[in-house]
Amino acid sequence: MAGKARQQRIGAEIQRVLSELISREVKDPRVGTVTLTAVKLSPDASVAQVFFVPFGDRNPADEVGAGLERAAGFLRGEVGRRLGLRHAPRLEFVFDSSIGEAIRLTSLIDRAVRDDQQKDDPA
Numbered sequence: 001m002a003g004k005a006r007q008q009r010i011g012a013e014i015q016r017v018l019s020e021l022i023s024r025e026v027k028d029p030r031v032g033t034v035t036l037t038a039v040k041l042s043p044d045a046s047v048a049q050v051f052f053v054p055f056g057d058r059n060p061a062d063e064v065g066a067g068l069e070r071a072a073g074f075l076r077g078e079v080g081r082r083l084g085l086r087h088a089p090r091l092e093f094v095f096d097s098s099i100g101e102a103i104r105l106t107s108l109i110d111r112a113v114r115d116d117q118q119k120d121d122p123a
Contacts, residue, residue, distance in 0.1 A: 003043075011039040014048055014089070017082050021075055022068070030067030032059045037096045041089060048089040051096035061095040068093040 015036050022034055033055035040049045054064045068075075072091045080088030 007041045007043075007045065010045065010083075010085075011041045011048065013083055014041075014079055015039040015050070017079050018050060018075060018091075021078050022071075025078070026067070026071045026075070028067040028071060030059055030063045031071070032056075032064065034064060034068070037099070045089055046087070047092060049092050049094050051094050053096050053099055065093050065095055 015038070018039070019036050022031065022036070035053045035055055036050060037053055038051040040051075041047070042049075050068075052064065052068065054061055059067075072093070076088045076091050079085070079091075
């Protein structure tokens with residue numbers, strides 16, 4: 001269980017460092033402003049899946065992902081240096097669709113509740 005807690009701590013630190021690096025150091029215009037929602041480390045800490053959401057509608061998610069993949073080598077090196085890791089994990093950037101799905105489900109629920117209220121209100 002201690003290994004899982006360590007993975008979560010390292011993942012949180014990677015997320016913090018990457019957020020700072022992406023906002024200040026990555027110059028690729030495709031990236032723009034990005035929110036990192038989570039970092040999941042593989043059990044052996046060799047791969048870190050970095051979940052992201054583009055902020056606003058300026059750049060589509062696939063373009064942002066391509067920009068992040070292009071900068072992955074630089075980001076990996078900087079994460080390793082800043083966190084003092086002997087072996088920095090390979091970074092895989094994944095679009096986090098869960099936020100969009102949550103918004104869609106919320107709107108469906110809201111619509112169903114509104115429809116039920118209109119059926120119950122005979123006026």
